[in-house]
Amino acid sequence: MPTAIRLAVPACALLIATGLAACSSPPPSPAAEAPAPAAPVQRGEASYYGPQFEGRRTASGARFDPGSDTAAHRTLPLGTVAEVKNLETGQAERVTIRDRGPYVRGRVIDLSPRTAERLGMKHRGTAPVQVTPIATPAGGERTAAAAPAEGATSPGR
Numbered sequence: 805m806p807t808a809i810r811l812a813v814p815a816c817a818l819l820i821a822t823g824l825a826a827c828s829s830p831p832p833s834p835a836a837e838a839p840a841p842a843a844p845v846q847r848g849e850a851s852y853y854g855p856q857f858e859g860r861r862t863a864s865g866a867r868f869d870p871g872s873d874t875a876a877h878r879t880l881p882l883g884t885v886a887e888v889k890n891l892e893t894g895q896a897e898r899v900t901i902r903d904r905g906p907y908v909r910g911r912v913i914d915l916s917p918r919t920a921e922r923l924g925m926k927h928r929g930t931a932p933v934q935v936t937p938i939a940t941p942a943g944g945e946r947t948a949a950a951a952p953a954e955g956a957t958s959p960g961r
Contacts, residue, residue: 843880843937848912850888850933852920862903869916873898876905876914883941888913890923891932897922898938 853876857868864882868874880886880901889896897919906914913935917926925931 843884843940845937846912846935847891848933848935849910849930850890850913850915850920850923850925850935851906851908851911851930852915852917852926855917864902866902868903871918872916873900873919874902874916875899875919876903877901877912877935878904878906880935880937881940884937885939886913887936887938888915888919888923889934889936890925891934893924893931895923 853868853870853874855870858870860868862868862874862876866874875886875888877884877886882901882903884901885898886901887896887898897915899913899915899919903914906912911930913933915923920926923931923933
């Protein structure tokens with residue numbers, strides 16, 4: 805076998821192997837991974853924020869907007885997206901946990917007035933609900949807080 809061909813065969817094999825390796829997909833980045841597993845489902849009474857909380861800072865630092873999907877929960881990590889279902893009407897809405905509370909025995913979540921309206925509970929003020937966490941933030945966001953942050957809202961007191 806001529807020398808040129810003997811040298812070309814391993815070089816071609818090396819090029820083919822390099823080309824195939826370049827075609828393989830890289831491992832998924834941490835940002836592309838699935839969200840952390842959601843917490844267990846909870847049942848209890850829901851209430852909603854009164855008008856005096858408009859514009860106050862929530863535990864997450866955002867200002868409370870009564871027309872938002874903001875909700876307060878004592879233990880779910882801030883940033884958790886949850887479905888809240890009114891057990892009397894069957895209506896359900898998605899909320900984002902941005903605050904801590906409620907601080908009334910038997911209540912599991914405080915909702916924005918907009919969400920309370922959509923769930924059909926605004927007139928009565930409270931309703932039995934099921935809270936199903938859908939996605940919890942990855943990266944160890946703050947979890948349960950014994951008390952709201954200084955200057956934070958505290959619905960349901």
